[in-house]
Amino acid sequence: MVDPQREALRQTALMELALLDTPPEREFDALAKLAQRMAGTSMSSITLVDAKRQWFKARCGPLAAATARAQAFCPVVFETERPLIVADARLDHRFVASPFVIGRPHIRYYAGVPIRVRRADGDMVTIGTLCVLDERARAESDDDLEILKELACVAEALIEARAAALRAAECADEHLVTVERLERERRQFKQAERMADMGSYRYDIEKQATTWSDGVFTIHELPVIGGVPTQDIMNHFPEPDRSKFIDAVMRTLDTGEPFEMEANFITAKGNARRVRCSCEIELAKGRPIALIGLIQDVTEQHDLEERLRHQARTDDLTQLANRAEFHRVLDARLREIHAQERDVVVLLIDLDGFKGVNDALGHAAGDAVLRRVADRLRAACDAPCLPARLGGDEFAVLVPASLGREKVDRLVRRLLHDLEIVANGQGHIARVTGTIGIAWSDPVAHDRDVLLRQADAALYAAKRRRKGTAQTYHAAIEQSQAS
Structure with a gap:
């Protein structure tokens, strides 16, 4: 009441x-x-x-x-x-x-x-x-x-x-x-x-002079008593963020629109930071007289977000990309190549005999084999390639077609060799091999689901022929599976 x-x-x-x-x-x-x-x-x-x-x-x-x-x-x-x-x-x-x-x-x-x-x-x-x-x-x-x-x-x-x-x-x-x-x-x-680990600044346009609050000096790791540096203020932003910041300031001066951005930052003591910056125009009688804004140290928040993002995209056991991340990157690559009329290649890998490792040697030995597989995928795949664990004993590699068929074939042969793994312990020996299904994108297979289905069809065609081998998808494979 x-x-x-x-x-x-x-x-x-x-x-x-x-x-x-x-x-x-x-x-x-x-x-x-x-x-x-x-x-x-x-x-x-x-x-x-x-x-x-x-x-x-x-x-x-x-x-x-x-x-x-x-x-x-x-x-x-x-x-x-x-x-x-x-x-x-x-x-x-x-x-x-x-x-x-x-x-x-x-x-x-x-x-x-x-x-x-x-x-x-x-x-x-x-x-x-x-x-x-x-x-x-x-x-x-x-x-x-x-x-x-x-x-x-x-x-x-x-x-x-x-x-x-x-x-x-x-x-x-x-x-x-x-x-x-x-x-x-x-x-x-x-x-x-x-x-808030924050500070404010003001740049007087006519006087070309900058003033900082104490918080800005703290972020820069500079003493307040020394005053605002007269030169090389922008050098605290490494490229390309320095150019992005300067371009944003120029747009604000030209259009009057404020901006806010995050950027990498190097303090006067050489320490790397992540900062959030804002900027807008101060007017007097309708005329721009200054640029004003805030700068905030968001290093801890940024690092936490990066760790969470990494965890969300990474398979915990193998530290390879997980299924969601593989799908995200594959979708992005397919969009890119569709605009550029280029291709990608998907290698779908299934481990043969992995169940025998778990049955004979235990799940700890099985986890060790999966980590060995991940290490060998990383060793075989150069930077443009993306190896991933899709789940269980299923792996995949996304390969740019720009490598050419000869290099892709060489990569497949190396993987078939490297994925022959012998695990032993407690008087038991188990052998694991990898079977690979290969699918190249084309005007039809510029869709993720289509491309993965084709790689899956090629994988099982290889398994029917002989485990531990590779097969490239062609239309006759799905026709034979349908019949």
Whole structure:
């Protein structure tokens, strides 16, 4: 139940700020973007709640400029003046029927904290929220709320500094208060920079001079006392990222469109980093006067993503590409060669006698054989080729047809020789060979499924003739199998 007296106090405090329906401001936009990045969500907002609606002072993601207050998330924080976290809105009776859950933006996860202002009597009154949202449900995280609480302090400092500036315009006696609040804002932004491994920069176009926040010096591993280097700033970006960054800056100057990109980066101490950079134009009276932006060290996040991507694409036992990665690369190669009227070759490999290894020597010995097969595939296949384990005792090699039939035949002969493996132990000996089905892409077989089916048909034709041999697909093979 909403307390009418408290609601009236909140609305009065909000109106006094004169913040509703004001144009976007870079500081608020940067703070919302920082909250989104630190929480890893698809949406974020700085929300002000009046009597009938919620209006977004800053927002990231697919959020409207303003929405009705009823059945929304932020008004709950506004009314209770307490943090709120919803792991899955579909399971929360308060929001399951909300149009923002059922329809766009399809909110599932929500975390929000109050943004408060101090009244003249010292009472802290909630006037809005800082929140992050996502279309996917997530586990409840105290870390998200802690991050938001810290950033809400910055938002409150921004709002208070803004209010102080308004009062200073009306009364020169409040000038000192304004300066103090701006200093508090600066200190808290420095704290936010440290928390997010982030810094801001500004390049004055007329003066051709650059200024950095402390966070940028930290990322560069340079002392603040030394000032911004006057030369070779771009040399911290190795090629080709240096050229990409410069080209992006030139496009921004030409078109006025901002950009954001990730790039490799070398610090002044020679340490490799991964950074995310943004850039936009600062205008004064409609004229470009500066380039402004952020730079953030995302090395740990990037490395984690690369490890996860490698794990998703790699067979754990053999460290070869897995089936999904083989299919992804094959599809990409087929698209390329279709445009260039070229071919690829698929070698489909099945191990003969592998079951006997598991039966006679155990699964550990079988795993060792699979790793030996992977080693021999890697040794035989040069960089343009992609060896992969499709599953069980089935392997494949993707070969560019540019090698020519003679080299492909030589590769097949080597693989047939290298895949003759003898495993022994516990008084038992087991022999493994590899049978290979070969399919060349053509105008008909520029489809992955068709090409793999042809390689499979050739493989089983070879097995019927004699295991441990190879067979190239031709139309008569499928005709004979059909009959």
